[in-house]
Amino acid sequence: xxxxxxxxxxxxxxxxxxxxxxxxxxxxxxxxxxxxxxxxxxxxxxxxxxxxxxxxxxxxxxxxxxxxxxxxxxxxxxxxxxxxxxxxxxxxxxxxxxxxxxxxxxxxxxxxxxxxxxxxxxxxxxxxxxxxxxxxxxxxxxxxxxxxxxxxxxxxxxx
Amino acid sequence: xxxxxxxxxxxxxxxxxxxxxxxxxxxxxxxxxxxxxxxxxxxxxxxxxxxxxxxxxxxxx
Numbered sequence: 001x002x003x004x005x006x007x008x009x010x011x012x013x014x015x016x017x018x019x020x021x022x023x024x025x026x027x028x029x030x031x032x033x034x035x036x037x038x039x040x041x042x043x044x045x046x047x048x049x050x051x052x053x054x055x056x057x058x059x060x061x062x063x064x065x066x067x068x069x070x071x072x073x074x075x076x077x078x079x080x081x082x083x084x085x086x087x088x089x090x091x092x093x094x095x096x097x098x099x100x101x102x103x104x105x106x107x108x109x110x111x112x113x114x115x116x117x118x119x120x121x122x123x124x125x126x127x128x129x130x131x132x133x134x135x136x137x138x139x140x141x142x143x144x145x146x147x148x149x150x151x152x153x154x155x156x157x158x159x
Numbered sequence: 160x161x162x163x164x165x166x167x168x169x170x171x172x173x174x175x176x177x178x179x180x181x182x183x184x185x186x187x188x189x190x191x192x193x194x195x196x197x198x199x200x201x202x203x204x205x206x207x208x209x210x211x212x213x214x215x216x217x218x219x220x
Contacts, residue, residue, distance in 0.1 A: 025160075029190075032166035033197045098183060100160055108163060 007036040009153040011146065015044030015070075016078035017087060017102060023159040024105040030155070031112035038153075039109075040146040042119035045159075046126065047075050048106070049116060049134050061127030070132075072103045110136045117141040161187045162194045169200065169218050177203065178216045187212050 008030040012023050023039070031037050041049050050070025056062035076087035094101065100108070109116075115138045123129070123140065130140060150156040161182045168178045188207065191214050195202040203215040 028160060028163050032160070032163040033194060034166075105160075108160070112163065 003152065004154055005036060005152050006034065007038070007149070007153040008155040008157070009146070009150040010037070010039045010157045010159060012039055012041050012045035012048065012159045013043050014078070014159055015047035015075055017075045017090065018077045019159050020045070020048045020072075020075060021102050021105065023157075024102065024109055026157065027114050028105060028108050028112060031109070031114055035154075037109075037112075037114040038117065038146075038149045039114060040117045040119065040141065040149070042122045043126075046070065046118060046122055046128055046133070048072055049118060049137050050128065050132055051134055053132060055129070055132045056127040058127065064126055065128075068126075070128075072106050075102075115139075117145065119143075119146075160184075162190050165191065165194065165216065166198075169216065172218055174218050174220060176218050178218070180214055180216075182212050182214070183210055185212070187214065191216070 008027070010023055010027060012020065014020065027037050027039055047068070047070040049072075052069060052071030052074060054062070054065050055070070056065035076084060077090055080086040091101070116136065118133055118137050118140050120140050120142050161180070161184055165178060165180065168180070172178065188205065191205055192202050195216060200219050201217040203217050205212065205214040
């Protein structure tokens, strides 16, 4: 079995602003403490690491790409989104309290050396290509890679 | 995020050096001590004056 390191693995399946933000807060906090951090984005989590262009090849893929536009600035809260109104309100509230905006939090995670892995299976199903993801994404991987990281981690979280 | 900035600042100084900072985020009252415990650095001082929190951390390793 793999030996345990000072490491944190996080699986981000949610594409909601509140959940992704909690994830990045934890990831950057852990990195600030000297932990090695790996984030594995799957399913809706891919939205957080998409560039925001239209995705998809086949009919369903392109319909999904249109209805499910990705990008860190486009994702909304898991409740009370009100077609984007809630997202705007939350961003205003966070700004007034001096909270680091989500896009900056993500940029911080890149700077702090957090490893970002995209789920190959989700990408295939949702017809999202490597070029549709941010350049900072370290690699494309599958469940075995994620499990290897998780086996070595003190902390593994599912967001 | 205060702990992140602290970790970046402390990277650039030598062991025994001090980092002095101020923050307005009330969460730092709990976060900075937790960070120093987790990283093995020393919390020299932390105090709050109304909306601003001053803290002093010494690099131990």
